[in-house]
Amino acid sequence: MLNLNADSTPTASEAFALAQAGLGKRHISMPLDMSHEEVFLLKKEYPKLQALDGGWLLYKSTGGQGKRKLIMIPPDSDVYTGTLLRAVSQGQGRTPCIFGRINQKVLNSDSVADVQLRELIDQVESATEHSIIGLSDEILNCGYTGNVSIPNKDTIVRAIILHAVLWLQPMLEQLREGLQLYGLLSLMSQYPDICQPLFVSGEDVKVNAEFVMTSILPQLSDTGTTRHQVELEMMNFIQDFLYEAEDHGHVDKDGLHPITPATFLQWITGQGHVPLLPSEKKDFAVVIQFNHDCSADFGPHSVCYPVVTACAKTITLPVRHMRPYEKFKNILTEAFQLGQEFSNV
Ligand SMILES: [Zn+2]
Known part of the structure; x- marks a missing residue:
């Protein structure tokens, strides 16, 4: 047993100090059918355990003598049993198990990322004598074994937090090991900014003018026609417009909604980030249509605006x-501003 959280076994001199303090190495026989409660026969060997409250985790060392890395032993639905300890020790000879204490400062409801469990914690915290009974099933599913009642609120919340963290930690460690296997882990710590966008929940990959241009799918008229010529001119205008937007952002009179490649994309497609999932990427396109004859639609008029159909990711010029x-620039900027005001209503 160690006196603090550690990620490795003690060195020889540290082990000596621990032994003098009544901690350190012991040989303890544990029956195979030992239950979670019986695992706490450790308290007999280490009386100092009794004074400590909070959660506990068992760790095993990677084997060998001297300073060795410690690996957490994930409890089986939040409990340790003789069978579990036997299973994790197999194949590595007599693997020493080391009792570690969960860092209490880290363990509060902020460490619960799971939305449902967070909600459950809120519900328990605000529960009444009556409503807490309705939460029994969910609470018991978190490995809580005591009486579901208001006086036990704190213990229940603690059990939920423990459950949330314990359930996550082995998965994260597995992920870490997998990343390590391909050397990605060291790459990630070396170049966090480059690697962050690789993970979906990270910051969105930045949309730039080039990305928007490559996503554009113009519906062009037949080559050789005057319309085709005009449409190519429009495509050049769009390109100029986007690169200018990337450099300094087009701003209207009141300067409320600057146009950047990202807000432009957001306007036409409803999304301002680069599609990340392969399924999204496959079908991602901004369709540009050209209306050469708007007077046929509206009769004689002096101004009209591009029409955006966000669900079809289409803009008609x-x-x-x-x-x-x-x-081109004025009309597009005005239409964009109108679109922002419209979506704000
Ligand atoms: Zn018109």
């Missing part, structure tokens, strides 16, 4: 109003 580039 009224080309008659969008040449030369200055006009």
Whole structure:
């Protein structure tokens, strides 16, 4: 037994100090059919355990003498039994087990990432004598074995937190081992910024003008026609517009909604980030349509705006109003601002 949380076994001199303090090595016989409660016969050998409250975890060393890495032994649905300890010791000779104490500072409801368990904690904390009974099933599923009642609130919450953390830790450690296998772990600590976008829950990959341009799918008229010529001109305008937006952002009169490649993409597609999942990537395109004859739709008029259909990820440009580039820029910027106000309503 150690006197603190450690990630390795003690060195020879540390072990000597521990032995003098009544901690350190002991040989303890544990029957195979030993229950979780009986595992606490350790308290007989180490009376100092009795004074300590809070959660406990068992660790095993990676074997050999001297300073060795410790690996947590994940409890079986939150309990340690003789069978479990036997199973984790097999294949490695007489693997020493070391009792470690869970760091209490780390363990509060903030360490619970699971939404459902967080909710359960909130429900327990605000529960009444009556409503706590309705939570019994969920509480018992977290490995809590005591009486589900208001006086036990704190113990129940602790059990839920422990359950949430213990359930997660072996998975995280497995993930870590897997990453290590391919050397990705050291790469990640060396280049965190580059590696972060590889993980879905991280920050979104930045949308730049180039990304938007490669996502664009213009519905062009037949080559050789005047319309085709105009459409190519529009495509050049879009490109200029996006690269300008990337450099300094187009801002309107009141400067409320700057246009960047990301907000532009958000406007047309409803999403402002690069698609991350392969299924999203496959179908991701911004469709550009060209309306050459808006007077047929609206009769004689002096101004009209591009039409955005976000669910179809399509923008239709009224080309008659969008040449030369200055006009293109003004109309697109105005339409964007109107779109922002519309979506804010
Ligand atoms: Zn028009």
